[in-house]
Amino acid sequence: MTQTPTSLIESSHESTDLQIRSDLTAAHAQVWEKLAAPGTWWSGSERLAVAEVVRSALSDTDPVPPWDSASKSGRLPNDSVINSELQDAVYRLALHAGTLTEQWYQKMRDATGVTPQQWVEIIEVTIIVTSVLRFAQLAGVDQPEFPEPLEGHPTRQTQPSKPANHHWVPVVHLEDSTPELAPFYDGLPALAPVIRALSSVPSAMHTLFTLGDAQYIPMREMVDLNWTRGTLSRRQIELVAGRLSAHRECFY
């Protein structure tokens, strides 16, 4: 019998004697449920094809350099439902995100034909796979298999996104908030640019908040500079965050 996405995550987190927080297991299960289901702009099969490239990139022991084509190297499926240019873009996002430039982004869009909103959803799939698989690797638990793709059509739900000063992708400004974005915008005096970055696709915002709340700090606790779960202090959390970001050469 095919396992459900939630049971795949639960099996992974139970493959150790370590006691993984139940809210973290629930968050990973929630995004695993979304991984191969129809999204806003991509079908379940297309999302899974993106996920396959991310997994290949993350597990690549001899990575293709950022300026080379991963698809031409023979390490990615040549019967994928996404085109080879998009496979290359996803591979680079997964493995060499710190090398991306605005010029690369524009060329990538010309080559692949993806819209900014489709690109935002690709980032959503990438962060699901990266979060879940990297946590498993660090914690020393079995990596969960991917769920089976679900049939159905993308919702194609648009948002009033506009060109942005602090992003390549358009975003929904706070004053243009919609019912779909209300859970993420309401009650907050401001939202960091990196959070607003995914706002043209509310489902991606949901993924970001689901993972961020469980993996890092609940969004509404962010202003408490002494917040802790009782394990890591806030300073220890930020040390880990800053050191990883420096390794990834992420200026932001």
Add this chain to the structure above:
Amino acid sequence: MMLRASSTANDLELDVDVVRGDLQESDAIHHAPELAALVDASVNDLASLPSARSALVEATDEATMLDAAAVVANFEMMTRIADGTGTRHPASRLESMSELSSSMGLEDFVSARV
């Protein structure tokens, strides 16, 4: 940077080299060497990840190691969002962090959208 903010809020001196350099135990960040070793192993040396994990558990406990793993996973996410969407800081923020960015060599990053 939140690390600097959370230290300043507690009147603690923080050497920002903790983000990129070698670490010693300090009052500002307990078990910093073990935490940094876990991060470093996860990026640069997967073969040493089990020993880095064990060292952190020995210094703290299993729950703390798991939470550190979750924070790494989270910033594997955040770095891809920031760099995949071309997110940049507002000018006022860039100005306030320019000294820090220069001292840490962050402006040399390809991703430095200033």
